[in-house]
Amino acid sequence: MQLNDLSPAPGSIKAKKRVGRGIGSGSGKTCGTGHKGQKSRSGGTIKPGFEGGQMPLQMRLPKYGFSSRAGRVTAEVRTSELNKVDGDIITIESLRKAGLISVGIKRVKVMLSGEVTRKVTLEGIRVTKGAKAAIEKAGGKVIEATTAEEKPAAAKKSAAAKKAAKAEATAPATKQAETPKAAAPEDDADPAKQDDE
Incomplete structure (x- = not known):
């Protein structure tokens, strides 16, 4: 067999459609673009979703859900x-050095898929129940990361404190005006009257 004997498999290469080659070809004069108008011109494409200037459907419908940055x-x-991973203690940094996670990753979770063949200790890494059982079965242990970081003091108001502050702000000011003031105690003896006597 020679190289010149080789040829592509039948039907694997399709001939390119040649337009503008006479009306007998079926794609002659207008080359399949129709008569006049923006779409028949060179570069006359319209971006997907454009509806001639009216508010397009994707902007008329309300938004739903969100994409978590976490x-x-x-x-x-x-x-x-x-x-x-090299070493018996596995951290996020050691996973990064092993090329299992990228540079920007800050949180890692280990999922159960495959077997753990040696004794390892996980520090600061979250694991599923199945993964934890597999690691402990191999003689290792898991020291999980803390659940959440401390929030700023301003955001730490409890629900009770918020409720009390709201009730205090909405209390009617007229209540204080309606309460009668305590009368000042009269002096038992007026000094001017005593002098006259």
């Missing part, structure tokens, strides 16, 4: 990948 800095690691 997902940008969170990664998942399989239990089988823990075997690739």
Whole structure:
């Protein structure tokens, strides 16, 4: 067999459509673009979703849901990948050095997928129940990360404190005006009257 004997499989290469080659071809004069108008011109494309200037459908409908920014800095690691990390203590930094997570990742969760073949200790990494059982079965242990960071003092108001502050602000000011003031006690003896006597 020679190289010149080789050829593509039948039907694997389709001939390019040649337009503007006579009316007998079916794509002759207007080349399939129709008569006049923006869409028949060179570069006359219209962006997807454009409705001629009226408010398009995707802007008329209300927005729904949101995209969490926490997902940008969170990664998942399989239990089988823990075997690739050097050392017995595995942290986020050691996972980064092993090339299992990227530089911007700040939180990691280990999922049960595959076996753990050696004894490892996880520090500051969250794990699922199944992954924790697999790690402990291999003789390792898990020291999980703290659940949440401390919030600023301004945002730490309890519900009771907020409710009390709201009730105090909405209390009617007329209540204080209606309460009668205590009368000043009269002097038992007027000094001017005593002098006259």
